[in-house]
Amino acid sequence: MQRSSDRWVRRTSARLVLLVAALFAVGGAILPGVVSAQSPYSTISPVTDQANDINDIYKLTFWLSLIVFVGVQIGIVYTVLSYRRRAEGERPEQIHGNKTLEIIWTIIPAIILLIIFIPTVRTIYAHDDQVNNPDLVVEVYGKQWWWEVHYPSEDGESKIVTANEIHVPQGKRVVFHLYTNNVIHSFWVPQLSGKMDLIPGHENKLAIDTDTPGYFFGQCAEYCGDSHALMRFKVIVEPEEQFLAWQDAWLAGPQQASGDLAGGDIAAVPQSMALCMTCHEINGVESVAGGNAVPDLPEELDAARTFGPNLSLLGCRTTLAAGTLRNTPENLASWLHDPEGIKPGNYMGTVITPGSLTDEQIQEIVTYLESLQPEEGCGEIPVQPGVTEQVQVQDPD
Amino acid sequence: MASIAQPQVMAQPITKPATGLWSWLTTVDHKRIGIMYGVTAFLFLLLGGVEALIIRTQLARPNLDVVSAARYNELFTMHGTTMIFLALMPMSVAFFNYVMPLQIGARDVAFPRLNAYSYWIFLGGGIILNLSWFFHAAPNAGWYGYAPLTSTSWNPGRNVDFWLIGLQVLGVASMLAAFNMIVTVINMRAPGMTMMRMPIFSWTTLIVSILLVMAFPAITAALILLAFDRYAGTGFYEYAAGGDPLLWQHLFWVFGHPEVYILVLPAFGIVSEIIPVFSRKPLFGYSVMVYATCAIAFLGFGVWAHHMFTVGMGPTANAVFAGSTMLIAIPTGVKIFNWLGTMVKGSLRFTTAMLFAVGLVSQFVIGGLSGVMHASPPVDSQQNDTYFIIAHFHYVLFGGTVFGLMAGTYFWFPKITGRLLDERLGKWNFWMAFVGFNATFFPMHFVGLAGMPRRYFTYSEDSGWGPWNLFITIGAFVLATSFLVFIINVVKTLRNGEVASDDPWDAATIEWATSSPPPVYNFASIPEITHRDQLWWDKYGDHGAGSGVERKAPAPKEQVDPSSIHLPNPSYFPLVSAFGFFILALGMLIDNPVLTIGLLHLPILVPIGGLIMVVAIYAWAFEPAG
Incomplete structure (x- = not known):
């Protein structure tokens, strides 16, 4: 009776261990690939040689880790199931250690680490060398x-x-x-x-x-x-x-694609842009009449951080505020209304707060900025096959 | 009646535990100080946990606005700082304090009043860090405070000052405690207890204390330079002033990496005690375990720059630090296998303590393996500063440290309080923690691989990180609930838990030979040590093999007149001096009148606090020690 129940326990243990191991192996192998490759920021969907090299080492470490992980967990689960205390008075043989075993489990990890270390060093030096030969x-x-x-x-x-x-x-x-x-x-x-x-x-x-x-x-x-x-x-x-073509268009300076503005001239910057032009630049625009008189610019806005992004060809950008908002006239207007509300802590928000610009001024600026495009249009941005057209933005509310 | 034979009322020493608040404020008993460390650290752990839950709530969905960006940045800074410096480290110190002197057969630590001083300074540092919330100036530059985000140009408020002064104060507490532990282990072992007969947890105490003593000066120096930059306008970390922000990173991580081992080795020590007891087998490869601990501690000082693989140190530095980092996996692996070796062919009993201990073995492996992945600098360049790293170090610090500390709590609770924690609630506690922990931190590997960076207060819908973040947040609340179960268990047990015998687990080390809880003087007579696992030797003789070995009745406790045992007097000077230090530190942080002496502008609280501190130390020096 005792013996058969023991055998039953052992057989069940073995099955359980195998099941657990299989679950871990399958789950561990599939899940990261499936759930992580979807993001446009995926670290495991390389498209360059460099990202590929990195991913190769990652995959190597991943598979080695998975083997060690499954091995150790099997060991734990098997031990836990097999050596439960069966009688209160039981006292097992007092084993203090085993030199051979301890040497083995020192050497095996060392070998595994060497397998990872070699391609690691090779890649480090290769990538470092590449920066010296730029096109x-x-x-x-x-x-x-x-x-x-x-x-x-x-x-x-x-x-x-x-x-x-x-x-x-x-x-x-x-x-x-x-x-x-x-x-x-x-x-x-x-x-x-x-x-x-x-x-x-x-x-x-x-x-x-x-x-x-x-x-x-x-x-x-x-x-x-x-x-x-x-x-x-x-x-x-x-x-x-x-x-x-993009380079030429940029160097030629922005043209106004739309003739909505008075004079249709790039230099005819609306008066409401005066404040903007103290921090931002637009190619072909020297200054704005009455500009450069910034009211109460906060002291911490020193030269190192004063200058905002160059606004040339702004009409061709896909996003505003460093990927925070989609580039639409409405979003640009809400940005101009309350920069702090959209992007906490940003320096434009220390100069422009809700009410700094009237709605008319905002409209004027939006119309002007969105019209900053090359004459022949912005040109299409190629989309990588398989990646859906998506822009990393949040809505402004 | 003649007036002879009337015993004199002894003014001292104290042999019965005194009661009342005053007795706790003036205590120098290592056991009470251990309890105070533990309780305080647990309260801070809850605070850090609440901060984590707010963080998780904010990240549950894309573009949530539960807290502002600035508040979020304060929360993650304080979560990290609190958990490391105010929860996990002091909780380990609690075990050092309570258990180590009992394990080595000492009556107290080497410097009992210094021990009290360490605690009170620690408490002051913790209060200073958290007072910042009330001054709307909670630290906000990350627990690692990278320059130049900590400089006055980029962080003009008091936030960073609270952080750096708070950490300096805590550093003093850690250093004092560490010296105390080292001297205690070296000098106060019971007769016959050679180093290689010492319980493995006491070994860990020694090595971690040495780590503390060697690692803390680096951050102390780093913080002093930062204080100069902020208070005196120097530019150690300012490139424009001739300094270098990378100097901070090197100094910080020379401390910061050994700090990881300071946090995890105590848990390893605890587990190395628990697994043998509940396997009824001695620790497999005791000496190798000791050497492995030493090796980890030593190598821990040679790997700091693996936190800096993406700063552009050049290929040689990256390759060297990759190598040293991988090397450290070897002694760590040895530990895992030796724990497993202890259990194999054992007689395993799964108490809650054992469950948490085996939980550590199983979960720490995951943190170790992911650590090997980003030991490779190219892989690190994709994983660094993403949620993959957060997953990694929570497997180390939660699956490792917290599981180990919980195991220790369930294990030594009967020794400390005389009552056994409820095992049924304990099992609920463990399994909820286990499930909640994995539900919280395992998916962080996925969002990390999907490119989600750390320290983001929000993320966009299109990033694809939303679903797993919701899952993680739910897991975090399950994990939090497991702590509720723990609290209920403690309260219930203290009220009417099962009364513990002196040796409820049939344990191997001599702290189980004295009563539960131990008397003020620990042992009536100091035990003679003849073997490793002395108590097993006493009970079973020659480590008897096979089943049915008779357990010998414990030798009758020697009746020693407790009044003949020399014990240190209680003292309030440690508290007073620590209070002075607290006032001094506060003077650097809050508005108070400034004393101008020549070039020196001294906030008035600084000299006042300093005076209290020094006078109290002076008085303490002349106080009879008992």
Whole structure:
């Protein structure tokens, strides 16, 4: 009786252990892939060589971990089920240890770690080397809480300065040079590569090979103050001709696509923009009549943080306020009405509060800014196959 | 009647536990101080838990507005700071205080009044950190306070000051406690207790205390530089002034990584006591466990820069720190396997303490494995600062530390109070914690892989992170409920729980040889130690094998006149001095009249507090110690 019930316990234990192991293995293998690859920020859906290299090591560590995990859990569950106390007086053999076993379970993990370490080191050095051979350099400056993007040029004159939407040509090695003059940020487009921090006084570089066209979502990954969560951006990988066209359009300066404004001239900036132009720039616009007289600019708005995003070609951007809002006239109007309410802590909100601008002024500014587009239109943004047209925004209420 | 033979009323020493508030305020008894540490830390744990629940509520759906962005940032900063410095560390110190002296057969710690001083300073530091809420200046730069977000240019309020002064105060408490524990373990072991006969938890106490002593100076220095930057306008961390923000990161993590082991090793020690007792087998590979603990502590100082793989240190530094980080997985793995080896062929009894202990073994593995993943810098560049990391370290600090501390609580509760916690409620407690914990933290791996960064007060609908976040929030409330069950269990047990015998678990170490709860003097006569697992030796002789081994009746307790035992006097000077320190620290934070002496602008509370502190220490030095 005793023996058969023992056997029953053991057989049931073995089955249970197998079941648990199978559940863990299947669940562990499938779940992360299924649930995590859906996001536009997925770290396991690489589209560049760099992100692929990283994902390969991740997959290696993942499978090794899964094996160890299932092994250990089987060990625990089996032990727990098999060695329950059956009688109160029972006292098992007093084993103090086993040298051979202990050496084995020191060496096996060491071997597993070596298997991970070798490709790790190889990838570290390979990626580090890549930053020295760029086809195109793009400088990115982290701000609170948006991204300023510079395309350096030989003459310095034709330098492009834009924000939050980074156009790059397809099939090139693009190297981002990362800077900040305020707090630390981290530049991260998960599908393109791992993250790299922006640190005051340091120049960091990150290389990507842009093989797949499309737009890819980025975000700040290092806590940088109030609106850290609203510091999104986009990398737009487009065929080279289209990239060059965008570049030319930018350098030509924005044109007004609509003739709604008096005179139809880019330079005819409405008077209501005077306050805007103390912090923002628009290519081809020197100043606004009566401008540059900022009422009570808060003292902490020093040079390091004063300048807001360059607004040239704003009509072509897909989002406003670093990916916080979709770029529609209504959203632009609510942004101008209450920047603080939409993006807590942002510096525009210290100058413009609800009531600072009248509804008429807001309408005038919206009409002007939305009309800042190239003559031939904005050009289509290529969408990566399989990724639905979605913009990372929240509604303003 | 003749007046001979009338015993003199002794003014001291104290042999019966005194009662009343005053006796607690002036106590120098390591057991009472241990209890005060434990209770205070548990209250802070609840506070940190409430903060976590608010965070989870805010993140339950995309674009929620439960709290403002600024408030959210304060909440996650205080959640981390509270859990690490005010809940888990002091809870470990509670066990060090209560259990270690009993385990090594000492009557108290080496410096009883210093011990009280540590506690009162800790309490003051905890109060300072949390007073910040009432001044609308709760710390808001993250528990890791990266420069230059902590500088006056980017954080002009008092928020960071509360954080840095609070941490400095807590650092003093930790250092004093650590020195006390080290001296106690080294000098006050019972006769015959060699280092390699010492219970493994007392070993852990020693090693963690050494870690504290070596790691805290780094953060103390870092915070002093920060204080200079903020109060005196220097620029140690300001690039524009010739400093470097990365200096902070290096200093902080030289402390911060050993801190992880400071948090988790005590739990390992607790579990290493519990698993043998409920397996009725000695710890598998005791000496290897000791060496593994030492190895983890040593290697723990050589891995700090793995927190900085994305700062651009260059390929060589990244490769080296990846290697050292992976190395540390080896001794940790040895521990897991040795616990398993202890249970194999044992006679396992699943009390709540054992459930939590085995829970630790099982859950810590997950945290260890995910740790190996981001030990690889390329993988880390995708996982760093995402919810994957949050999942990882909660498997370490909750699945590891909290499970271990809960196991310890269920295990030693009868020794501390004389009553056994209810096992039925205990099992509810464990399974709810187990399910709630996994429901909360396992899906964080998924949202992390899906690219959700840490410290985001909100996220967009299109990110795809919404459904799992809702699931996580529900899990968090289940987890919180498990603590409610624990509280009910404690209250119920204290009222009318089952009375515990001296040795309710048939345990191996000598704290179970004395009464439950132990007398003020711990042991009537100090036990002689002849073997590791002394109490098992006393009960079973030559560690008898097989079933049906007779348990020997405990040797009759020696009748010693308690009044002949020399014990330290109670003292209120530790409390007074700690109060002075508290006032001094507060003087740096709240508006109070400023005394100007030449170039020095001194808020008046600073010298007043300093004076109280120093005078009390002086008085304490001349107080008869008993």
